[in-house]
Amino acid sequence: MTHTLRKTLLFILLFFWILITVYGWFQIREESNPTLKTVTIGFQAGDEFDIAKSRGKFATKMEKKGYKVKFKEFQNGAAMMQALATGNIDYARVGDTPPVSALAAGTKLTYVAAGGTKEKGSGIVVKKNSGINSMADLKGKRVAYTKGTSSQYMVLRALKTAGLGINDIKWVNLDQDAAAVAYSKNKVDAWANWDPTVAQVEITENSKLLVNGQQAGAVNRSFIVSPSKFAKNHQSLSKLVIKYGEQDMHWANTHHKQVIKLMTKELKLSKKVVTLEIERRTFGIYKMNDKYVKEEQEIADMFYQSGVLNKQATVAKHVDYLK
């Protein structure tokens, strides 16, 4: 290659590089509005706030009250608890186990609201042709779960409900994507998980729920938690979040068709999978009550007794009932 040609080529490449970089910067730039107070809400794909965000009404209503809502997406509850502990988010929509683990680790967080459950869409899945038809059949089988998540609680709870011991099954700790491959290739016999993955596995892997959360006694409720200091000073804001959030959840429960369309696009899953998930799920955002606290305390107790956590958390001490 001649020298001028090389230089020209390099110049063109660098030019496009810079062009795309500037384009990227324009995509990510956030316009700040100094008259509004920013509220940062952490969420996970497909959850209550993902619906509220995609629908768009939540942010508009909050803006009228003087708040700019910033939605921050997280890949898992543990990462969200980390961001919460360092004060980077004001509200976090998490599953049932991450706040318990965070409390046991000494994070100063407060439960401000509870969400709906996934009791019909969480559980232990097995292949239809595996010959496993009851919890008793799981004896000696390999069960995939992810440590510290509600899948671990699901298995512990299901074993207890069925009168089995912790060591009656072979525990296989795998991340979501590794577990997906292991399950599909029959390297594990069962997999504890939740929707939409459960729905997807049921449809694409010829599988069934051996036991769901309702039967096992692990309802897999979602919660909204805040840094304790923030929760204490922003009770009226928390009430607004619950009020407007609940309005979106009511809409979601009564407009399944739109929610399915919205989530199919957002999650990039097949419509069949999303339909199965949405049809068996009830959305909601409620004020905390004793029932929800009891559910969380049961998780804390069981995790402590089985050695998942090395400290016992007392959930009731960290709840804001928002009268």
Add this chain to the structure above:
Amino acid sequence: MDNTIILKKINFSFRKIIPWIIPIVIILFWQLIVSVGWVSATILPSPWDVLKDGAELTVSGELPKNMGISLYRATVGFVIGGSIGFVLGFINGLSKIARLAFDSTVQMLRNIPHLALIPLVILLMGIGEPAKIFLVAIGCMFPIYINTYHGIISVDQKIIEMGHAYGLKQSAMIRKIVFPAALPTILMGFRYALGVMWTTLIVAETISSSSGIGYMATNAEQFMDMKTIILCILIYALLGKLSDYIAKNFEIIFLEWRG
């Protein structure tokens, strides 16, 4: 006579093809095992499916947007980290005292896995863009630092003595002798840092993000969207190759004097 020229030409174009043989064979083999059904397409989608997924995401605008954002984070991180690494390496290469003061600290920090740094980065920089750029900057800093530093301390003493003999002043000495002599090593660091830039970016984009190629990959992982996972892997491979190509050309242009 004519024949040998033609043969040489054929030989030349064949040489250009050689590097692509292995990737192409792998892709063909991959398409084959999926098409024949040795591997289930839900576990490993075929290259053709991946390509279709890429085309769909490009049309919907998602892929260009995420690539732009990733490129922005990578470039800014690279520029910041690279500059710091270069300056630090240069100073430590020239001054013994600076070397004693900084080098062992840098060497300690160098080997910390980026994944382990995430909680600390969140604590220091939050969860926004600065945190991601910071992590990329850290990743790019070390290769450039080490190579600049080594490039300078291993400049041949004889040419430095020659410079003294010619009565060169300190600044002229650095400009005319030390820097050019260290340049090949520095550019090697530059090339290596461009590679590290992409690997760090994947890690950086797992910190609460809703955009970027790394986000696309982790999000796809969450929902077992194998097509997009593999698409992202291929994009990383191509971007890595492209940055390496750019770096290699810089080397050729800047080191022209070596002949």
